[in-house]
Amino acid sequence: MTEITPETLEKLKRCGQGTLTTQLFRRGYRQQFLVGLSPMSKETGRFAGEAFTLRFIPSREDKDWDLGDLKKRGEENLQWEAVEAIAAGQVLVIDSRGDTRAASAGNMLMTRMMKKGVVAAITDGAWRDGTEIGEMPFPAYARANTASTRPAYHRAIGMQEPIGCAEVAVYPGDIIVGDADGVTVIPRAIAADVADDALEQEQREAFLLTKIEGGAPLWGTYPADAATLAEYEDWKSA
Structure with a gap:
């Protein structure tokens, strides 16, 4: 059975249901x-x-x-x-x-x-x-x-x-x-990968929300285009 670390569980706890189901949908799981x-x-x-x-x-x-x-x-x-x-x-x-x-x-x-x-x-x-x-x-x-x-x-x-x-x-x-x-x-076998990608999505969307709250349009912001992603990387580094 795939090992599940405390770190993986903590990452998952930090992620919302919408984020988790999005990550599962991207992996082919339509309803979890x-x-x-x-x-x-x-x-x-x-x-x-x-x-x-x-x-x-x-x-x-x-x-x-x-x-x-x-x-x-x-x-x-x-x-x-x-x-x-x-x-x-x-x-x-x-x-x-x-x-x-x-x-x-x-x-x-x-x-x-x-x-x-x-x-x-x-x-x-x-x-x-x-x-x-x-x-x-x-x-x-x-x-x-x-x-x-x-x-x-x-x-x-x-x-x-x-x-x-x-x-x-x-x-x-x-x-x-x-x-x-x-x-x-x-599913247990993909839990660690889902945890990593879901936490990254949570962090990225926290930044994108600040853009939307600041008046940015959806197009190019959510989902982020290349320019917005570059801005996100700078924000994350800071």
Whole structure:
């Protein structure tokens, strides 16, 4: 598996979602942004970490309606097994099939992961305890908030396998980058290259924005022509 350095993660954290998706689009990846997912709190800041995946299927009465289910271990309660297995620096990504009728998790599991050093939690379904989660210093993204318990509609069936989240393929070990605008999935093998080029794009566009704010026209400025690029290099050196 491709090594991901702390330096690469720090570079990615400094880049916005638009920059990251532009760099991915230039490499042939047309949609790596998790459309429709929002953070429970706008105050949790930026993050970057390795994907740890969990997959749900629809629940069924003979499998999931035993209220003693949460006392079970192993395959009968794979959700809790995943929360205990995930490591510091990783991001929990849940395939909830886009179903918001029942929660993918609540504040107890979020707190456990936060205390372990997990970076963030993401579902294309819903969380419960949204008010409490929104007050935690822990990035958590979902389509919605619901009060309904997970076994009503979801059964955790697989972890650390390829999943789909918000119609984006996520493989264990992919790099997940998020901020107040949303979340982007970066294939692990290209994460370091994306980080380098995305950070350069961020710096260049910071300069180009000063030009636009100063009244410069779009043509020749955004995207930059040769003269503007030369001016940018002088600005960067200074």
